[in-house]
Amino acid sequence: MDCKIKLPRELKAKVMLWTDVSFHDMEVIEKSQSIPDLESALCGVFGVDLPEPKRGVLLELYVETVLFCRQHSFKKEQISALLSIIRSIHEANTETPLNNIEQCVKYSKELLLCHSVRRPPFSVNIFSFQEVESILKYIHNNYLRHYKLYKYIFTPKVKLDLSLTYSGTSDHTVEGSSAPEEEAETDESSVTEQDAASTASTADLKALVEQEVRKQMKLVSGQLDQTIREKEKALQLNGALNSSQPSLKAKK
Known part of the structure; x- marks a missing residue:
């Protein structure tokens, strides 16, 4: 199935007399x-x-x-x-x-x-x-x-499926050591705290990025709606001007 979205294009007009309705x-x-x-x-x-x-x-x-x-x-x-x-x-x-x-x-x-x-x-x-x-x-x-x-x-x-990839995060690995058991437990506790801090930092960064993305998407959507409203107003004004031209010509 072709899921490509067609882009707006210029269309060429042609005579349509008896084309669809005989x-x-x-x-x-x-x-x-x-x-x-x-x-x-x-x-x-x-x-x-x-x-x-x-x-x-x-x-x-x-x-x-x-x-x-x-x-x-x-x-x-x-x-x-x-x-x-x-x-x-x-x-x-x-x-x-x-x-x-x-x-x-x-x-x-x-x-x-x-x-x-x-x-x-x-x-x-x-x-x-x-x-x-x-x-x-x-x-x-x-x-x-x-x-x-x-x-x-x-x-x-059309829905935007956005996925974010965060760089700069790495897994912490702990190598074996011949140190005493208490020192090993201390090292393990330190690594766990570092992992927790790293996870919290990554979560904060992810939330911040997602918040900014939502803000930008909302801004773009608002701009598109405003553009469409301006086009509609222009069409209405153009129709009003066109309708007033015959009356002006008649007065002249």
């Missing part, structure tokens, strides 16, 4: 009006065969995407492409347990660009500028804001 699949999805019917249809289309809670979370993501498309009156090809885009972003996020929020944000923007500019065979224009803007808001609010939650559910937990 025209026939879209007809089945459109006929499904209730949530259970939608879940059943999407489960068959994407072949979702996962244990709970992964199955429920993933199907809910796909169902919410279909409902969003219906709310904006998207066409069949648009729904098919957006479902594949959401699936691809989710797979990019969950391919590694490490932080790859920057790569996911960049990848999602490039995917939408591939479907909003006519430049065959590299991109097609099935989404307008306004539709791309609304899709970006949807992806941010419904997926990227919950980025850590999806990663926690769908990626393996």
Whole structure:
């Protein structure tokens, strides 16, 4: 079993029109009006065969995407492409347990660009500028804001197995002697005291090192959480700025 952890990487966006959801699949999805019917249809289309809670979370993501498309009156090809885009972003996020929020944000923007500019065979224009803007808001609010939650559910937990080796400690050996019995007992008592002192010193050193390691791990964990929070704030600010641009242009 390969236990290597994948490192975050840059992903290349490509056109995903009818990639996962065919025209026939879209007809089945459109006929499904209730949530259970939608879940059943999407489960068959994407072949979702996962244990709970992964199955429920993933199907809910796909169902919410279909409902969003219906709310904006998207066409069949648009729904098919957006479902594949959401699936691809989710797979990019969950391919590694490490932080790859920057790569996911960049990848999602490039995917939408591939479907909003006519430049065959590299991109097609099935989404307008306004539709791309609304899709970006949807992806941010419904997926990227919950980025850590999806990663926690769908990626393996990484644990640090730390072992410490202490150098400079040696066993004390006592050689035989022809000294009187009392002197031998005195030497043995002295060696025992030295061993006890050495053991106590080693235990103190071990406790001190472990305490320092725990402190450093806690510090690193706090820094990672702060970095993720800053990224989320930046995403929210970016979304707010993008949403304000059309209104500013209209005023001009």
